[in-house]
Amino acid sequence: MAKLSEIAKTIRSKNAGVDKITFDVIFADRAAYDRVRESGVLSRDAVCQLFGIEAARISDHVAFEPALAIKFTIYRRMSSGSPGDADVFGAQQYGPLLDVEVPG
Amino acid sequence: MPISIQHARSANHTLRIICPNGHLGFAPIKTGSFRIGCDAEPDLICADSGSCDVGPVPLGSDTSSSPLQWQTDDLETMLVASRRLGVPMIVGSAGDTGSNSRVDLFVGIIQELARKHRLAKFRVGYFYSEIGKEALRRRIDAGDTVEGLDARPALDLTTLEATDRIVAVAGVHPYIKLLDQGADVIVGGRSSDCALFAAPAIRQGFPEALAYFYGKILECASFCCEPYGAKESVLGEITMDDVKVTAMLPEQRCTIASVAGHAMYERANPFYEHFLGGHIDMSRCHYEQYDERTVRVTGPSYVPAAELRVKLEGSGKIGERYVGIVGVRDPYTIANIDLVTGWARQQVVERFGDSGYELHFTVYGRDAILGPSEPLRASPAHELAVVVQGIAPTKAMAEEVCMIGTRQMFYARLPQVKGTAGGVAFLLDEVMPASPAYRWTLNHTMRVDDPLELFPTHIAEAGL
Numbered sequence: 001m002a003k004l005s006e007i008a009k010t011i012r013s014k015n016a017g018v019d020k021i022t023f024d025v026i027f028a029d030r031a032a033y034d035r036v037r038e039s040g041v042l043s044r045d046a047v048c049q050l051f052g053i054e055a056a057r058i059s060d061h062v063a064f065e066p067a068l069a070i071k072f073t074i075y076r077r078m079s080s081g082s083p084g085d086a087d088v089f090g091a092q093q094y095g096p097l098l099d100v101e102v103p104g
Numbered sequence: 105m106p107i108s109i110q111h112a113r114s115a116n117h118t119l120r121i122i123c124p125n126g127h128l129g130f131a132p133i134k135t136g137s138f139r140i141g142c143d144a145e146p147d148l149i150c151a152d153s154g155s156c157d158v159g160p161v162p163l164g165s166d167t168s169s170s171p172l173q174w175q176t177d178d179l180e181t182m183l184v185a186s187r188r189l190g191v192p193m194i195v196g197s198a199g200d201t202g203s204n205s206r207v208d209l210f211v212g213i214i215q216e217l218a219r220k221h222r223l224a225k226f227r228v229g230y231f232y233s234e235i236g237k238e239a240l241r242r243r244i245d246a247g248d249t250v251e252g253l254d255a256r257p258a259l260d261l262t263t264l265e266a267t268d269r270i271v272a273v274a275g276v277h278p279y280i281k282l283l284d285q286g287a288d289v290i291v292g293g294r295s296s297d298c299a300l301f302a303a304p305a306i307r308q309g310f311p312e313a314l315a316y317f318y319g320k321i322l323e324c325a326s327f328c329c330e331p332y333g334a335k336e337s338v339l340g341e342i343t344m345d346d347v348k349v350t351a352m353l354p355e356q357r358c359t360i361a362s363v364a365g366h367a368m369y370e371r372a373n374p375f376y377e378h379f380l381g382g383h384i385d386m387s388r389c390h391y392e393q394y395d396e397r398t399v400r401v402t403g404p405s406y407v408p409a410a411e412l413r414v415k416l417e418g419s420g421k422i423g424e425r426y427v428g429i430v431g432v433r434d435p436y437t438i439a440n441i442d443l444v445t446g447w448a449r450q451q452v453v454e455r456f457g458d459s460g461y462e463l464h465f466t467v468y469g470r471d472a473i474l475g476p477s478e479p480l481r482a483s484p485a486h487e488l489a490v491v492v493q494g495i496a497p498t499k500a501m502a503e504e505v506c507m508i509g510t511r512q513m514f515y516a517r518l519p520q521v522k523g524t525a526g527g528v529a530f531l532l533d534e535v536m537p538a539s540p541a542y543r544w545t546l547n548h549t550m551r552v553d554d555p556l557e558l559f560p561t562h563i564a565e566a567g568l
Contacts (some may be wrong), residue, residue, distance in 0.1 A: 010365065016372040018156050018417075018544040019254035026365050051477040059254070064374040066391055067364035073372040075255060077475060079544040081159025083422060083495055084464040086472045088159045096479050 004041070005098040007032050013093040018080045020059060021090035022073040025097065033068040041100050042070050050096050111350070111395055113145060114343050119305050122146040122352075124337040126324035128153035128178045128195055129170030134335045135181060137326070137353035141337040142185045144352070148304055149186045151178070152297045152323050153210075154197020156417055156544075157370075163201040164268045164419030164542035168209075170200055179210065180217050183289065187223050187567075194279060194290045194300045202271050202294025204232045210291040211564060218566040225567040229287025231278040231559045233271045233294035235416065237264055243550065250416065253547045263420075267545040270418040275380030276315075277555040279303030285563055293559065294417065296379040297323040305342050313406035316384045318347045320377050321363060321401070328366035329356040350398040360391040363399040380415070380555055382408040412555055418546025422462065424502040425538045428492040428510030431529035438484055440518055441467055444527060445490065448512040452494075452505055461505045462495040462541070490528070495541045506535040 005011065010026040025042060027033040036042060044061050048054065053074065061072040081088045113120065122141040124133045128151040142149075158169040168175065179195070186193035199206025211230050218226070241264060244250060250259035274295035280303045282290050292300060298319025305315035318340055321328055326336035329351040337352040351358050367386055368374030375387040385405045394400040432438055445465040452463055469488035471478035490513065494506025516527045552558060 009361075014370045015157050016370055017254060018160075018547050019256065020372050022370065022372055024365070024368060026361070028361070050479065051474075052479070053477060060373045062374060064364075064368055066389060067361060067368060067374070069365065069368065069374070071368055071374055079160070079547070080157070081161060082543045083425070083462055083493055083541045084466070086466050086475075086491075089157050092473050093477075095474065096477075 001101050001103055003098065004036065004100040004102055007036060007102055011094050011097050013090055015080055015090040016073055019076055020073050021076055021093050022071065023094055023097065024069055024071050026067055026069040028068070030068060035104050036102055037063055037070060039103050041102055042072070044072070047072055050100065111348070111398055114341065116343055119308055119310065119342050120144065120146045121148045121150050121301055121304070121322060121340045122337055123150055123301070123322045123325045123340065124182065125151045125178055125335055126327055127155055129168070129175035129199065131335055132174055133178050133181050134353070137336040138181060138185070141339050141352040142189060144339050146189065146191060146339065148192050148194060149182050150194040150300050150322070151182065151325070152196045152300060154200050154202045154294060158200050160419035160542040160544045161539045163203060163271065163417065164421055165540060166203055166205050166269060168199045168201070168206060175199065175210070176213050176217070179213050183214060183217050184221060186289065187226065192283065192288055192290070192304070194292070194304070196292040196295045196297065196300035198291050198293065202233050202292065203269060204234045204293065207232055207291055207293050214289055214291065215564070215566040219568070223567040225565060226288040227286055228289045228291065228564045228566050229282030229285060229561060230291040230564070231274065231282065231293050231561040233274055233559055235270050235272050235558055237267060237270065240264055240270065248551060250548045250550050253415070253549060256547055259546065259548050263545050266420040267418040268420050268542070270416055270546055272558045273380065273415040273417065274559045275299050275555055276303035276306055277380070278559040278561050280307045281556065281561050282563070283307055285561070287563060289566070298377065299379060301340070310342050310344060311406070313384055313404045314342055314347050316377065316379065316406065317386065317389070317401065317404040318342045320384070321347065321349050321367060324366065324369065326351065326353065326356060327369060328363050329353070329358050330362040331356065345402065347401045348394055348398050357397045358399040360393055360399055363401065364391050381412065382406060412552050413549040414552050414558060416546045416548045416550055418544070419542045420545040422541040422543055423495040423497050424499040425541045426494045426503045426506035426535045427538045428506050428535040429531045430490050430492070430510060430513050431531060432488040432490065433486070433529060434521065434523055435486070436521055437518060437527055438488055441470065441484070441488060441490070443518060444513050444516040447516040448509045451512040452508045455508060456501070456505065460496070461501065462493070463505055463509050464493040465509070466491040466493070492535070493541070494535070499537070503535060510535055
């Protein structure tokens with residue numbers, strides 16, 4: 001087992017428009033990319049469980065091979081910058097991904 | 105040619121653009137790599153200045169989130185270089201929002217800088233992007249549906265009524281028109297980030313697919329480089345067959361990973377980029393390392409839209425706003441922080457009832473940033489900060505809502521608390537006026553017959 005933060009090169013989140021936040025997990029080499037993709041720890045179901053959200057909150061979930069990246073996008077609870085939103089850019093939502101345990 | 109430009113200009117028809125900043129004015133241009141870029145024979149200098157990332161307040165209140173001095177400095181850096189080199193300069197989505205007042209602000213700054221530097225006479229082209237509520241109401245009344253994006257419902261009159269300002273997002277069209285009219289400097293209203301780079305390329309006959317991709321990859325300047333370092337310049341070159349992008353800072357490179365990684369940045373899906381007039385499909389893009397600092401890309405395709413739909417962004421005011429901050433160190437109080445904020449909220453309800461205002465408690469050290477998605481919510485830190493926001497129709501009421509919400513945490517009645525002299529720590533025993541609260545009311549699209557119809561263009565003179 002290893003933590004995702006030890007395997008991935010980049011783990012980030014950012015607004016994709018005003019109603020969504022997109023997450024990018026980017027790997028330095030294909031072996032790491034394949035290992036995480038095949039492990040299922042970033043599958044739609046796993047992401048829902050990690051963030052405590054329903055499947056309908058995920059708008060996109062793709063493996064993006066040119067960048068060796070796994071990318072998923074979720075609908076925000078409220079649009080960016082609404083009162084009560086404490087992450088206007090969506091830039092700190094990736095925190096829980098860092099500690100995801102990856103088998104193998 | 106400077107050391108950091110390793111490839112000479114392609115022999116065939118090319119267009120080179122320097123992009124010095126991914127959000128002009130928001131943080132200053134790093135001028136070292138910009139100077140290197142200006143030595144690389146650019147045909148244009150282009151930068152986007154807008155983003156909805158800054159939240160709904162600037163658009164709603166018609167302000168900038170960028171300081172005037174930084175906007176002026178960045179425009180000065182670009183303008184002086186563009187006039188010295190004799191190449192056009194394009195700035196899109198002026199002043200963070202691209203509203204009419206921000207376009208006028210930037211045109212005025214350009215004219216003032218021209219006087220300051222005693223620049224020879226030149227033409228400033230500009231266009232507006234705002235659309236009035238009345239015009240939208242007429243469309244809805246006439247049966248046009250203003251469709252919601254990202255799972256929003258179609259626009260209704262109540263939401264329109266709650267909106268203060270709306271901008272439409274332009275495509276390449278007003279930029280091409282202004283270039284045709286001989287503009288030396290263009291200040292754009294709200295527009296797609298890629299449009300200001302794609303426009304000069306399309307105008308010169310480069311394929312649309314490559315031109316839009318060219319814009320997409322250049323618009324954030326050095327965000328497409330590694331190692332990470334923002335506000336550095338990048339050089340793009342488009343030919344009839346490919347797009348190349350080169351890092352200008354000697355310490356940075358464009359790599360397949362950095363460029364492909366950027367192609368998916370801040371977009372829901374890495375394969376498609378939508379704009380007025382169509383979208384590009386990047387699923388068959390091929391990336392190759394062209395030289396040590398340059399990546400070459402081929403293979404995007406352009407899909408024209410069956411119906412012209414323009415994106416609309418709108419912001420509406422919720423109310424005036426005050427902010428208070430308190431700290432908590434007692435572990436028992438931390439474990440029961442919801443009872444503390446609940447007590448404070450109840451005191452506001454007793455004063456003002458339970459509607460007609462908003463009261464928000466954001467608990468740093470527990471779940472401020474992720475809210476209910478925070479997996480560690482049950483194990484808060486040893487100290488917390490609670491930020492209180494009171495929002496109400498008048499400043500006086502917002503201040504009082506916020507003050508009750510903040511100060512009453514001090515008096516919260518927890519049954520077994522040891523500290524009976526005050527339940528929280530005050531950073532300041534006051535609440536602070538903040539910007540009014542707004543929300544994004546429009547994230548929609550509307551049908552248009554002509555891609556220029558919402559974007560009137562103008563030409564002004566500057567210089568001596």
